[in-house]
Amino acid sequence: xxxxxxxxxxxxxxxxxxxxxxxxxxxxxxxxxxxxxxxxxxxxxxxxxxxxxxxxxxxxxxxxxxxxxxxxxxxxxxxxxxxxxxxxxxxxxxxxxxxxxxxxxxxxxxxxxxxxxxxxxxxxxxxxxxxxxxxxxxxxxxxxxxxxxxxxxxxxxxxxxxxxxxxxxxxxxxxxxxxxxxxxxxxxxxxxxxxxxxxxxxxxxxxxxxxxxxxxxxxxxxxxxxxxxxxxxxxxxxxxxxxxxxxxxxxxxxxxxxxxxxxxxxxxxxxxxxxxxxxxxxxxxxxxxxxxxxxxxxxxxxxxxxxxxxxxxxxxxxxxxxxxxxxxxxxxxxxxxxxxxxxxxxxxxxxxxxxxxxxxxxxxxxxxxxxxxxxxxxxxxxxxxxxxxxxxxxxxxxxxxxxxxxxxxxxxxxxxxxxxxxxxxxxx
Numbered sequence: 129x130x131x132x133x134x135x136x137x138x139x140x141x142x143x144x145x146x147x148x149x150x151x152x153x154x155x156x157x158x159x160x161x162x163x164x165x166x167x168x169x170x171x172x173x174x175x176x177x178x179x180x181x182x183x184x185x186x187x188x189x190x191x192x193x194x195x196x197x198x199x200x201x202x203x204x205x206x207x208x209x210x211x212x213x214x215x216x217x218x219x220x221x222x223x224x225x226x227x228x229x230x231x232x233x234x235x236x237x238x239x240x241x242x243x244x245x246x247x248x249x250x251x252x253x254x255x256x257x258x259x260x261x262x263x264x265x266x267x268x269x270x271x272x273x274x275x276x277x278x279x280x281x282x283x284x285x286x287x288x289x290x291x292x293x294x295x296x297x298x299x300x301x302x303x304x305x306x307x308x309x310x311x312x313x314x315x316x317x318x319x320x321x322x323x324x325x326x327x328x329x330x331x332x333x334x335x336x337x338x339x340x341x342x343x344x345x346x347x348x349x350x351x352x353x354x355x356x357x358x359x360x361x362x363x364x365x366x367x368x369x370x371x372x373x374x375x376x377x378x379x380x381x382x383x384x385x386x387x388x389x390x391x392x393x394x395x396x397x398x399x400x401x402x403x404x405x406x407x408x409x410x411x412x413x414x415x416x417x418x419x420x421x422x423x424x425x426x427x428x429x430x431x432x433x434x435x436x437x438x439x440x441x442x443x444x445x446x447x448x449x450x451x452x453x454x455x456x457x458x459x460x461x462x463x464x465x466x467x468x469x470x471x472x473x474x475x476x477x478x479x480x481x482x483x484x485x486x487x488x489x490x491x492x493x494x495x496x497x498x499x500x501x502x503x504x505x506x507x508x509x510x511x512x513x514x515x516x517x518x519x520x521x522x523x524x525x526x527x528x529x530x531x532x533x534x535x536x537x538x539x540x541x542x543x544x545x546x547x548x549x550x551x552x553x554x555x556x
Contacts, residue, residue, distance in 0.1 A: 160268070160296045163323050165275030171535050172511060173376040175314065175369070176267070176330045178220060178283060179358070181337025181492070182382035183345055184208065184502040190352045192359035194366060195506070198380070200515060202508030203552040207520040210384045212449035213414045213493045214501040216337070217250055219383035219523060220284035224330075225264030226527025226542035230456050233263040234284070236411045240418055242457050247409065257300075259289035265539060267530050268295040271328035274536040279317050279326035281310045286330060297326060307333060307361040315368035318376065328534060333358060340386040340490035345500070347488070377509030377533050381526060386490040387500040389471055391482065393438070396475040400435055400464065402428075409460065412471050413493025414449075417462035425461050432464065439466045449495035468498050505549075513554045525549045 161168075184207035187195050211222045211229055215237050218229040229235045237250045241261070248255050255261065266285050268278040272293065279297040280286035287300050297317065299305075310331055317326050339354040362380075369376050397410045405428050407418040419428055425443065432441045444454055447463040466472055471491045481489070494501055505521060511533045528546035531538040532553065538546060 160272035160293050161275055161277050162296055164277050164325070164327065168274065168276045168327055169322060171276065171327055172509075172533060173318070173325075173327050173374055174329070174530060174533050175376055175378045176223075176283070176328075176530065177362075177365075177378065177380045178223070178330070178332045179336055179380060179382045179504065180216060180332065180334045181340045181384065181386050181490075182504050183336075183340070183385035183500065184504055186336070186351065186355060187504070190348075190355050192355050194359045194363035195380075198362075198366065198378075198508050199506050202506060202514065203512045203516040203518065204507070205505040205518045205521045205549075205552075207385075207499065207502035208381060208505040209520055209522045210492075210496045210501050210503060211523060212451070212495055213411060214384040214496055215411055215413075215493045216383050217284050219503075220332075221262065221264075221266075223381055223383070223523050223526050224266040224268075224283065224285055226524050226539070226544035227264045228452060228524060228543050230450075230452060230454050230459075231263060231543065233261060233456070233458070235456060235458055236409065236414070236416070238409055238411060239416065239458050240407060240409050240460065253300075257288050259291065262288055262290045264542070266290060267527060268328055268330065269293060270531060270536060270539070271534055272296070274534070276327040276534070276536075277324060278328045279314075280330040281313055282332035283330035295326075295330075303334060307335070307358070308364070311361055311365045311368065314365065315372070318369065318372045318374060328530075333361070336382070337386070342489065344388040344488040344490045345386040346388045375510045377511045378507065379526065379530070380504065380506040381523065382503030383523075384492045384503050385499070385501045386492050387468075387494065387498065389469065389489050389491045391478070391486055391489060393470045394473045394478045394481070395438060395466060395470055396478055397472045398475050400432060402431070405431070406462075407460075410472050410474075411493055412473065412491060413466060415464040415472055416458075416460035417464060418460040419462070428462060432462070438470045439464055439472075449497075465495075468494055507552055511553055513552060516552060518549065518552050521549050529553075 210219050217234050217237050221232050221234045225232045240247050262285050271278050278295040280295040282301050286298050335354050335358045343350040401408050405423050409416040442463050444459050444463050524544040525548040527544045528538045529549045
């Protein structure tokens with residue numbers, strides 16, 4: 129059983145550096161509120177749910193009853209467009225901050241940090257919980273600065289001391305915690321006394337990502353079986369929210385989609401590694417190349433291009449997929465992208481898959497120009513229209529939408545724009 133690590137009783141210490149109509153950047157905070165401000169008590173409630181790896185077409189394809197009803201009486205986008213690379217940590221944190229990975233700093237599930245001179249890895253608990261890796265102002269901090277109690281049952285960044293703080297109530301990630309436990313806790317939070325009740329809640333489910341990776345997204349039997357169980361969990365959540373009688377707005381998103389990959393199309397990362405010339409950071413659908421000191425970039429490109437087969441080599445600034453000029457040094461000077469339908473992996477894993485006669489798996493991370501990489505955006509609650517469908521939208525635009533729903537300030541420094549998703553709202 130997961131050890132609960134609620135952080136109750138945090139003192140509210142909000143310092144205003146300017147008076148009047150302050151910008152969020154003009155406030156500092158040393159703890160997120162444990163008691164809602166009087167102004168916050170008048171604000172709506174917002175629940176942000178991530179269904180990791182939930183591809184844009186699963187609901188239409190499999191028609192899960194609770195999610196289908198949620199959409200029919202609420203809103204959806206045709207799809208949610210991931211930021212590049214379409215990996216888990218970069219995209220969850222883009223949703224949480226409204227920033228592209230290049231700005232918020234979590235550019236991959238693994239990446240080399242020049243500032244810290246070490247490689248960030250999502251399997252390293254110390255790094256994951258180190259707030260100094262995470263830029264921007266996540267939605268729970270923005271809400272906290274506005275005097276709101278916040279909570280998170282797992283979300284990328286929520287267990288790190290970003291800007292020195294964490295959500296008022298939070299858990300360290302433990303994938304073994306059953307969905308039923310997560311659902312029950314969120315309902316318990318919503319049933320807390322008004323002063324202690326969180327107005328901004330995030331939660332996370334990994335089911336669709338787990339199944340998609342293991343069996344591939346085209347394995348209808350396994351995908352539908354997993355979705356049916358997840359849908360039932362969400363159904364219990366929706367019922368529990370309704371019973372509270374609170375004005376709860378619920379947003380359901382995913383960080384990315386999933387593409388089927390024949391295991392015969394895996395490329396051994398060892399075939400391109402050269403420790404004498406460069407450091408290699410492999411994220412499967414993108415490989416960051418960091419030249420060793422004194423080694424010319426063109427020399428490395430020349431060597432790698434001689435090996436090009438089912439992948440292409442680019443200088444970072446010329447790499448397709450980015451919607452902006454990548455400026456973070458942490459990308460490395462060179463990027464290697466496998467052709468869509470191919471993926472880099474270790475020789476050891478390739479041999480293991482072959483030994484176990486596994487012919488297809490699911491992968492993601494590629495340029496979101498490929499719609500298989502697209503996720504979902506659904507919304508329901510008093511702030512949303514009924515039965516409305518918006519065009520496909522980038523995930524950076526969710527953050528200003530959440531701020532608008534909560535009635536808190538939208539930072540000027542983010543990449544997301546409210547007008548790109550504002551059409552889903554039902555204004556009085």
